[in-house]
Amino acid sequence: xxxxxxxxAFDPWQAIIDHQQQSDLNKQFGATATFIGSMRDFNEDxxxxxxVLEHYPAMTERYLNQLEQQARERWDLLDILIIHxxxxxxxxxxxxxxxxxxxxxRASLDACSWLIEALKHQAPFWKKETRQDGEHWVESNTDGx
Amino acid sequence: xxxxxxxxAFDPWQAIIDHQQQSDLNKQFGATATFIGSMRDFNEDxxxxxxVLEHYPAMTERYLNQLEQQARERWDLLDILIIHxxxxxxxxxxxxxxxxxxxxxRASLDACSWLIEALKHQAPFWKKETRQDGEHWVESNTDGx
Amino acid sequence: xxxxxxxxxxxxxxxxxxxxxxxxADSAGQAWDIATNKAERPVNVLVAINLEYAHFTSAVQDGxxxxxxxxxxxx
Amino acid sequence: xxxxxxxxxxxxxxxxxxxxxxxxADSAGQAWDIATNKAERPVNVLVAINLEYAHFTSAVQDGxxxxxxxxxxxx
Numbered sequence: 001x002x003x004x005x006x007x008x009a010f011d012p013w014q015a016i017i018d019h020q021q022q023s024d025l026n027k028q029f030g031a032t033a034t035f036i037g038s039m040r041d042f043n044e045d046x047x048x049x050x051x052v053l054e055h056y057p058a059m060t061e062r063y064l065n066q067l068e069q070q071a072r073e074r075w076d077l078l079d080i081l082i083i084h085x086x087x088x089x090x091x092x093x094x095x096x097x098x099x100x101x102x103x104x105x106r107a108s109l110d111a112c113s114w115l116i117e118a119l120k121h122q123a124p125f126w127k128k129e130t131r132q133d134g135e136h137w138v139e140s141n142t143d144g145x
Numbered sequence: 146x147x148x149x150x151x152x153x154a155f156d157p158w159q160a161i162i163d164h165q166q167q168s169d170l171n172k173q174f175g176a177t178a179t180f181i182g183s184m185r186d187f188n189e190d191x192x193x194x195x196x197v198l199e200h201y202p203a204m205t206e207r208y209l210n211q212l213e214q215q216a217r218e219r220w221d222l223l224d225i226l227i228i229h230x231x232x233x234x235x236x237x238x239x240x241x242x243x244x245x246x247x248x249x250x251r252a253s254l255d256a257c258s259w260l261i262e263a264l265k266h267q268a269p270f271w272k273k274e275t276r277q278d279g280e281h282w283v284e285s286n287t288d289g290x
Numbered sequence: 291x292x293x294x295x296x297x298x299x300x301x302x303x304x305x306x307x308x309x310x311x312x313x314x315a316d317s318a319g320q321a322w323d324i325a326t327n328k329a330e331r332p333v334n335v336l337v338a339i340n341l342e343y344a345h346f347t348s349a350v351q352d353g354x355x356x357x358x359x360x361x362x363x364x365x
Numbered sequence: 366x367x368x369x370x371x372x373x374x375x376x377x378x379x380x381x382x383x384x385x386x387x388x389x390a391d392s393a394g395q396a397w398d399i400a401t402n403k404a405e406r407p408v409n410v411l412v413a414i415n416l417e418y419a420h421f422t423s424a425v426q427d428g429x430x431x432x433x434x435x436x437x438x439x440x
Contacts (some may be wrong), residue, residue, distance in 0.1 A: 013158045032181040035254060037440050040175040053439070054374050056432060059416040084439065096440045105261060105365075106289040109180060113254045116440055124413070124432075125439025126374035137375040138438040140409075144251040182365050198364070199299050201357060204341040229364065241365045250440075261365055269338070269357075270364025271299035282300040283363040285334075 001072070003064045004083045005055070009090075012036045012083070012097040019081045019099070029078050029101040033108035035116045036098075041091035043138070048129045051089040056124040060084070063123045071100070071115055075107040082115070084125065117144070146217070148209045149228045150200070154235075157181045157228070157242040164226045164244070174223050174246040178253035180261045181243075186236035188283070193274045196234040201269040205229070208268045216245070216260055220252040227260070229270065262289070291352040295325040298359035305329060319346035321356045334361055366427040370400040373434035380404060380433075394421035396431045409436055 079101040102108040127138040224246040247253040272283040315321035338357040390396035393412045413432040
């Protein structure tokens with residue numbers, strides 16, 4: 001189980017590959033579900049050229065650990081990897097990675113889906129977008145639809 | 146949108162990376178959800194040393210195309226990649242990959258979850274496991290729990 | 291008239307036939323009886339006609355492909 | 366008595382303070398009033414005490430860390 005806050009751009013697929021190789025998951029898991037959220041170059045119909053992601057480090061750490069713990073209590077998971085980017089972010093950069101490994105498919109799929117929703121609603125991160133007309137704090141998360 | 150039936154072992158992460166680079170998805174998508182099903186070295190409390198995956202090629206192709214079409218009608222998806230392995234399979238080999246790209250998170254997450262369930266219930270693939278006491282056809286899919 | 295009949299997986303092994311052509315059948319059930327020499331049908335056998343799921347009572351026509359197989363277990 | 370008060374994101378910019386220490390407060394609301402010189406509270410401001418979500422009415426004690434921030438927008 002690993003949680004990372006990344007200051008620099010990261011490759012989510014390589015992070016998954018590395019995590020899988022380092023762990024002792026081999027041959028035990030039958031299911032891997034992942035979610036990656038990345039920066040689009042538009043939001044609410046406005047072009048976004050860059051973004052800054054601020055966070056509350058100590059509380060972020062506590063909440064991501066709590067969410068991971070809750071997921072492990074609720075589903076039968078073999079491993080969880082969570083990575084969240086902070087700092088200056090460019091379009092197409094990955095922002096968040098959630099990967100869940102389990103023996104059977106529903107645990108990893110449902111935990112992955114639950115973790116991204118819970119993270120978005122609870123973890124103290126804030127996005128400020130740079131648009132043509134200046135910098136704007138994103139005021140609230142969308143419902144994901 | 147791509148569907149592949151693979152006769153040989155494949156690397157699901159590399160397949161995603163390659164697909165993403167070849168497509169014109171860049172900067173448009175904000176969400177990527179993936180599911181990978183892989184072979185465990187045990188099933189129903191018995192050690193499984195190898196497996197053969199048989200399929201009905203023409204019907205498999207038709208059903209995977211139908212499922213992809215249905216997912217695109219139901220959710221606002223930018224791209225779908227489906228890969229399913231057939232033939233001789235060894236423990237830890239990936240069997241199925243489903244990857245969905247969308248602007249917002251729920252479409253990719255919900256489509257990915259729906260596609261693996263629908264594939265498991267409809268697509269004509271069959272597993273034969275080699276255990277210590279011989280070869281056994283898997284008689285039905287689990288409910289994934 | 292020519293109808294192609296296919297069997298897959300455990301059913302292919304039980305029946306001992308992967309693929310055969312029969313000269314006449316009105317329904318998938320009749321195709322089963324002719325192709326298997328009236329073998330008993332397993333309770334959970336599935337039927338496809340021209341690559342779409344169907345029933346034993348479904349009509350078949352000249353040129354159709356009728357397939358019989360056990361519950362699917364892919365993914 | 367010493368209570369650390371933090372502001373994040375748009376609230377940090379509006380208030381003009383990231384981090385300050387106040388010498389006394391009974392509640393998070395009182396900590397807000399002292400640290401902001403009674404600035405008006407935005408309707409949607411969130412409160413955390415010692416890294417856990419709390420309320421403006423929640424009690425604070427010596428050594429506590431009280432944070433105020435807008436709705437979270439990560440992920």
